Amino acid sequence: MVRPPDNRRPAPLAPPTPLRRADAAPPVRRASAAGAVLGTILDHGPVARSTVARLTGLSPAAVSGHCAQLLARGLIRERAQTTGPRGLGRPHIPLEIDTRRYLVAGSHIAVTNSTVALMDLRGRIVAQDRRPHRDPEPEQVLGGMAGRLSGLTAAAGAGRTVLGLGLATGYRVDTAAGTIIDHPRLGWRDVPARDLLTAATGLPVHVDSHSRALARAEQLFGDVSARDSCVLLFVGAVVDAAFATAGTVHRGPRSSAGSVAHLPVGSLGADRHARPPQGAEPCVCGTPGCLQSEVSEPSVLRRARARGLPVADFPDLLELAVAGDEVAKGLFRRRARLVGRVAAWLLDMFDPEVLVVVEQGAGRMPECLAELRAEVGRRSWVCDDPERSVVPSSFTGSVLPVAGGAVALGTLYADPLGPWPAFSAAG
Structure with missing residues (x-):
């Protein structure tokens, strides 16, 4: 969706209210009460049982029972030191995830x-x-x-x-x-x-x-802003997406949720009979100008070689861009703009708390992330703060x-x- 030329839109009624504070109860985002207890210990540990009860909304007795089972399985452990003021009732023995077994x-x-x-x-x-x-x-x-x-x-x-x-x-x-x-x-x-x-x-x-x-990894171990809801856009040799809310990732009845690879991102995208741009990687769908045929790693690598860059593979091209080669950087900035178009659509469609972009250019080059966010700012009707709403993967380098x-x-x-x-x- 492209905005009118004057780029005007209604002013927001009020600034958005954060959906989750560090000390607030997390949303119900796991399939079982024991999972809620374990997840809270992951998020907040070392943490006392009383705090786990407050954060999960479970009774102290229920939390104690689940903790006993998790301790028996070796999934959590008790820390030697206690928490809270000394001499005021029973000491609070903090719990944490046990990574030893x-x-x-x-x-x-x-x-x-x-x-x-x-x-x-x-x-x-x-x-x-x-x-x-x-x-x-x-x-x-x-x-x-x-x-x-x-x-x-x-x-x-x-x-x-x-x-x-x-x-x-x-x-x-x-x-x-x-x-x-x-x-x-x-x-x-x-x-x-x-x-x-x-x-x-x-x-x-x-x-x-x-x-x-x-x-799911972002919700478990990544940026806290992904806890409530997130869209993840993956751009590599394959292009796809996922939507998660309250710890649940939507799959769809045909396991096809997140199939964004063939969305049209250019003027050629709507014409199946148009000739692909020079250097573009042919897509399995046969449609020139679709997202995957424009931004996938094979496509970007092919464009690089067509421009005379002596690169053996995509990691070579990435390192060349990171080192400052202007042609290589230009290819990644173009990729970021195209990815930004789809990111804007996804933000408007799902209105998530955060959109996570798994794309190596945005993960390693600040100018690419800025280009992507700028494209979101130009095209999204609902995203008023791309710097907050669009973030790189928490796992760049180990995806x-x-x-x-x-x-x-x-x-x-x-x-x-x-x-x-x-x-x-x-x-």
């Missing part, structure tokens, strides 16, 4: 490579292993992850138990079925990823799209390993007292 594994499948990682229960990457696809067939890619994970755990696990494995990838993923429905860039259709990885690793496996996983681990951790924090085999084995 357990890890989760994460895997991410990109177009040209895959990443396997270990993450602790606070969402911190412990170790990762990224490798190019030797054979992009599903059985080869997924089967090879088991050996890589075993080696990574032996080298960096420090005796901790891996609770489960999360898998994230682009395009359409059916979380309930554990299936990669369609990944046209890889040529995968109806791949039973959960079954293949469970058989190969012996771990409980959870599968989701990388944009939904990263949206791929975080995505996989967040799938597993999101499941754990939703239902920490569920049937996780590692807890049963521990007695």
Whole structure:
């Protein structure tokens, strides 16, 4: 949507009221009461049980019961020191997430490579292993992850138990079925990823799209402004989005929510018979001028080579731009403007508390983020403060390993007292 030339719009009636303060009760954003307790300890720990009760709205007795179970499972621990004034009643023993006993594994499948990682229960990457696809067939890619994970755990696990494995990838993923429905860039259709990885690793496996996983990661471990609601726009070799509110990420009945790759972003976007611009990457949809054909990593790389830049791959191009090459920077600034158009549409459509942009140019070059925000300011009818409402990813530089681990951790924090085999084995 383009504003009238004079750029006028009605003045806001009043400044927006913050939806959440650090000391206010968080919204109900997890699937179980035990999950609410664990999430509050993650957000506020070390924290006393009485404070957990106040923040969650649960009774002190209920909080004590859930904490006893979480302590028994080794998910939280008591700190040695107490909180509050001395000598006034029973001392408050603060609780925090216990990162000593357990890890989760994460895997991410990109177009040209895959990443396997270990993450602790606070969402911190412990170790990762990224490798190019030797054979992009599903059985080869997924089967090879088991050996890589075993080696990574032996080298960096420090005796901790891996609770489960999360898998994230682009395009359409059916979380309930554990299936990669369609990944046209890889040529995968109806791949039973959960079954293949469970058989190969012996771990409980959870599968989701990388944009939904990263949206959940932002709510769990990222910027506090993402807690209430956020839209996440992922721009890499694949382009997609996710919308999350109150800890729930919307998937849609066909697991297709967030499919923004083929939105038209230029004058060519509405004409299927128009010739693509010089250097543009042909898109799988066959439509020139769509978002993915304009801003995906292969498209930007192809444009760079058409302009004579001697770059072997997209990371080379990014480093060239960061180092100050004007042609490379120009390509990323153009990308930022196009991404800004779609960001404005998404802000107007969903009106989230914050829109998170996962795009390496905006993450590493302030001028690209400024260009993107300026485009939002020109085009959005509802966003009055792009600097507050549009933010880069909290995980720039570690997006791929975080995505996989967040799938597993999101499941754990939703239902920490569920049937996780590692807890049963521990007695």
